[in-house]
Amino acid sequence: xxxxxxxxxxxDAANRIKLVIFDVDGVLTEAGIFVGSTMDGEPLxxxxxxxxxxxxxxxxxxxxxxxxxxxxxxxxATSIRALELGVQCHQVVDARKLPIVKDLIQKHAVGWEEVAxxxxxxxxxxxxxxxxxxxxxxxxxxxxxxxxxxxALRPGGRGAAREFCDALLSARSQLDDVIETYVEExxxx
Numbered sequence: 688x689x690x691x692x693x694x695x696x697x698x699d700a701a702n703r704i705k706l707v708i709f710d711v712d713g714v715l716t717e718a719g720i721f722v723g724s725t726m727d728g729e730p731l732x733x734x735x736x737x738x739x740x741x742x743x744x745x746x747x748x749x750x751x752x753x754x755x756x757x758x759x760x761x762x763x764a765t766s767i768r769a770l771e772l773g774v775q776c777h778q779v780v781d782a783r784k785l786p787i788v789k790d791l792i793q794k795h796a797v798g799w800e801e802v803a804x805x806x807x808x809x810x811x812x813x814x815x816x817x818x819x820x821x822x823x824x825x826x827x828x829x830x831x832x833x834x835x836x837x838x839a840l841r842p843g844g845r846g847a848a849r850e851f852c853d854a855l856l857s858a859r860s861q862l863d864d865v866i867e868t869y870v871e872e873x874x875x876x
Contacts, residue, residue, distance in 0.1 A: 696837050700820050701858030705801040707747055708788065708814065709848060711758035711765050711776075713807035714824055715740055717844035720762075734764040737844055743852030744772055749869065750861045753795055757784050759810045782810035788817075805851050806831050807843050822851050 712718050721733040747754050755775045758765055759782025769776030777787045800819035807827040815821050823835035824843035839847035856862035
């Protein structure tokens with residue numbers, strides 16, 4: 688499968704990756720929220736997640752990579768999506784992501800160079816500056832784009848995460864195998 692990007696992920700960088708971190712708002716969503724209330728006055732928040740992004744995240748896990756969501760904005764909608772995907776989700780107040788990621792690195796016994804992150808804005812910079820593979824959605828802010836090793840052609844919440852997953856798996860020479868294994872397993876009676 689061909690993954691279109693002006694700058695593909697180098698195979699050596701891709702093969703080092705063991706842990707992939709995704710920001711949520713602006714990466715897995717379009718950075719917007721719908722806020723309202725139920726008829727009983729209970730607050731209600733909705734977010735739009737791209738289904739193909741979710742399949743990409745599952746593909747990373749099928750390929751043996753650890754995947755974690757780290758967001759600076761707690762939300763029930765994010766918890767629900769993480770549960771659906773079967774991924775760890777850390778929601779921290781005030782976007783203090785670095786201590787969480789340091790704990791994840793220690794827990795999973797990986798080094799910073801073995802971590803990839805897909806990000807979009809300045810709350811991600813403390814982590815993004817340290818990881819081995821810095822990735823950004825196409826509509827990321829300039830400080831993120833300036834340091835990104837790889838930039839999606841698509842914006843956050845509109846397929847950028849899937850594009851990143853495909854590019855990473857392609858650079859690791861795993862994309863076709865993951866797809867074929869999925870199709871084969873689901874073709875059995």
